[in-house]
Amino acid sequence: xxKTTQPIxxxxxxxxxxxxxxSHNNIATNDYITWYQQFPSQGPRFIIQGYKxxxxxxxxxxxxxxxxxxxxxxxxxxxxxxxxxxxxxVGDENRxxxxxxxxxxxxxxLP
Amino acid sequence: xxxxxxxxxYLITVTGKKLTVTCSQNMNHExxxxxxxxxxxxxxxxxxxMNVEVTDKGDVPEGYKVSRKEKRNFPLILESxxxxxxxxxFCASSLSPAGPGNTIYFGEGSWLTVV
Numbered sequence: 001x002x003k004t005t006q007p008i009x010x011x012x013x014x015x016x017x018x019x020x021x022x023s024h025n026n027i028a029t030n031d032y033i034t035w036y037q038q039f040p041s042q043g044p045r046f047i048i049q050g051y052k053x054x055x056x057x058x059x060x061x062x063x064x065x066x067x068x069x070x071x072x073x074x075x076x077x078x079x080x081x082x083x084x085x086x087x088x089x090v091g092d093e094n095r096x097x098x099x100x101x102x103x104x105x106x107x108x109x110l111p
Numbered sequence: 112x113x114x115x116x117x118x119x120x121y122l123i124t125v126t127g128k129k130l131t132v133t134c135s136q137n138m139n140h141e142x143x144x145x146x147x148x149x150x151x152x153x154x155x156x157x158x159x160x161m162n163v164e165v166t167d168k169g170d171v172p173e174g175y176k177v178s179r180k181e182k183r184n185f186p187l188i189l190e191s192x193x194x195x196x197x198x199x200x201f202c203a204s205s206l207s208p209a210g211p212g213n214t215i216y217f218g219e220g221s222w223l224t225v226v
Contacts, residue, residue, distance in 0.1 A: 032211050043115075043201045043217025044154070051211070087154075091209025097161060098169060099144060099208050099215065103153035 004088045009106040018075045020105050022088030025069050030092040033064060033071045036101070038085045044101070047086075048073070075107075083109045113138050117202045117218035124192055124225055132187045132221050134202030140216075142205045143185040144169065145177065147198040148220075154201070159208075160185055192225040199223075 005023040012018045024033070032051050036044035048055055050062040050071070061074040075082055087104040117134045124130055136143065144159035146169075156169030160179040174196055176188040185204075189196060202218040 030210075032209065032213075034209070034213070036215070038154075041199065041220060043203065043220055044215070045217070046214040049211070049213075089209065097167065097208055098159065099156060099203075100170070101146070101154035101156075103151075 004090055004102065006086075006088055006102070006105045008103065009108065011108045011110060012078055013110050014079055015077055018078050018082070018107065018109075020073045020075075020086055020088075020107065021070055022073070022090075023070045024088070024090045027068050027090055028092060031068075031090050032092065033062065033068075034089045034091075035060070035062065035071075035073045036087045036089065036104075038087065038104070040084075044085075044087060078107075078109050080109050080111060083107060113216055115202055115204050115216050115218040117200075117221050119221060120219060121222045122224070124223070126193055126225055127191050130189050130192060130223075132189075132200060132202075132223070134185045134187065134204075134218060135183050136185075136202075136204040136216070137183065138204060138216065139182065140204040140206055141182070142207050143179065144203050145175070145185070145187045146201045146203065147171065147196075148201065149198050157187070157200075189223075192223075194225045197224050 034049040035047045038044040048062045055062045063072040085104040115136045145157040146154045158177040160166045200221045205215040
């Protein structure tokens with residue numbers, strides 16, 4: 001998987017939109033970008049995946065610029081229950097074997 | 112329902128007493144892996160398996176063994192546990208390590224304490 005860099009932690013308030021950016025300068029042509037969310041003492045769970053431009057689902061949006069060297073996970077109108085660690089993974093099924101989650105971004109939502 | 116089941120969920124054991132943490136998935140996934148999570152260190156991959164009888168080391172394999180005799184099962188073996196292996200362990204499975212449409216499913220975690 002491509003090396004990724006995310007902020008270690010972020011704070012926000014309930015009702016705000018939160019954007020978490022992940023840098024992946026060495027992303028390869030066939031790599032997809034996937035985000036996972038982890039609550040304390042639980043395993044991570046899939047949030048969203050994209051290849052380019054914008055992807056939206058019921059939970060979040062993922063913005064990917066044309067050069068694909070970064071991506072931004074956008075969480076609309078966060079609540080206290082969005083407090084979690086968010087991980088960005090970048091990889092390709094035909095090239096990668098190890099999966100590296102790293103430390104992710106610890107998001108803390110304040111009332 | 113897609114599930115990754117690991118057991119035991121909680122275990123306190125003594126140094127040197129061999130133990131096995133089982134992991135089973137019901138999604139016919141080829142890729143399975145084990146992680147440990149420690150405060151401030153994130154998720155670190157211990158071992159992974161691309162398919163039956165194919166296993167390889169992750170980033171922190173020392174002190175652990177695995178086997179993949181059947182597609183659905185991927186047990187983690189601690190031959191001689193030591194206190195530095197006290198951690199939260201997760202088993203995970205997916206069709207592949209990465210790529211389009213690929214989702215990694217995690218078990219609920221196993222809290223292991225070695226005294």
